[in-house]
Amino acid sequence: SQQGEEDPQALSIQEGENATMNCSYKTSINNLQWYRQNSGRGLVHLILIRSNEREKHSGRLRVTLDTSKKSSSLLITASRAADTASYFCATGFYNQGGKLIFGQGTELSVKP
Amino acid sequence: GAGVSQSPSNKVTEKGKDVELRCDPISGHTALYWYRQSLGQGLEFLIYFQGNSAPDKSGLPSDRFSAERTGGSVSTLTIQRTQQEDSAVYLCASSLDAGQAQPQHFGDGTRLSIL
Numbered sequence: 001s002q003q004g005e006e007d008p009q010a011l012s013i014q015e016g017e018n019a020t021m022n023c024s025y026k027t028s029i030n031n032l033q034w035y036r037q038n039s040g041r042g043l044v045h046l047i048l049i050r051s052n053e054r055e056k057h058s059g060r061l062r063v064t065l066d067t068s069k070k071s072s073s074l075l076i077t078a079s080r081a082a083d084t085a086s087y088f089c090a091t092g093f094y095n096q097g098g099k100l101i102f103g104q105g106t107e108l109s110v111k112p
Numbered sequence: 113g114a115g116v117s118q119s120p121s122n123k124v125t126e127k128g129k130d131v132e133l134r135c136d137p138i139s140g141h142t143a144l145y146w147y148r149q150s151l152g153q154g155l156e157f158l159i160y161f162q163g164n165s166a167p168d169k170s171g172l173p174s175d176r177f178s179a180e181r182t183g184g185s186v187s188t189l190t191i192q193r194t195q196q197e198d199s200a201v202y203l204c205a206s207s208l209d210a211g212q213a214q215p216q217h218f219g220d221g222t223r224l225s226i227l
Binding site: 030031040096097099100 | 207215
């Protein structure tokens, strides 16, 4: 069964706007990761945030983690048409090796 | 190679046949993971390896599925007596080790279609 739920399922914005995607999960985690997937391709790792961290930045990406609410958000600022893809959150757990459980994903469309 | 390599990229086979999917991880990565992606089920964990051992096989859907890894490198995922519900994209990933909090590097997957 899926651990994470993401919303929205789909998001359509104009270039230059910001995109925010949310992820909620059910059980205690060790870390949470965000991945991007372009159509027909594998997943590309974007950012990893550990359970004792609250916020991380990487370029135009900002991720927050609220373990009390069991939720995370991914913000993409100043979006570009090339950001069009599906975005997945994935949770990792203590004592389960590197196994990740993925959410259902958010399909982002950025219109030029 | 520079990234995770999977073969074949596409496989079409008849129901009841056996199939073998191959994954070549990034050199030096000791951990290797198999996932399955389908429209109905999303991305599902199948199994992971640390070296040649598989500490967690909990995601394998049935005993028709098996996987092995030899030499701490290449892994094969075998599906016996394929069924139509096995149609999906099978993704392989690798990471430096199976210690917690490691980013995973994915191949482009094998798209399996069962007729």
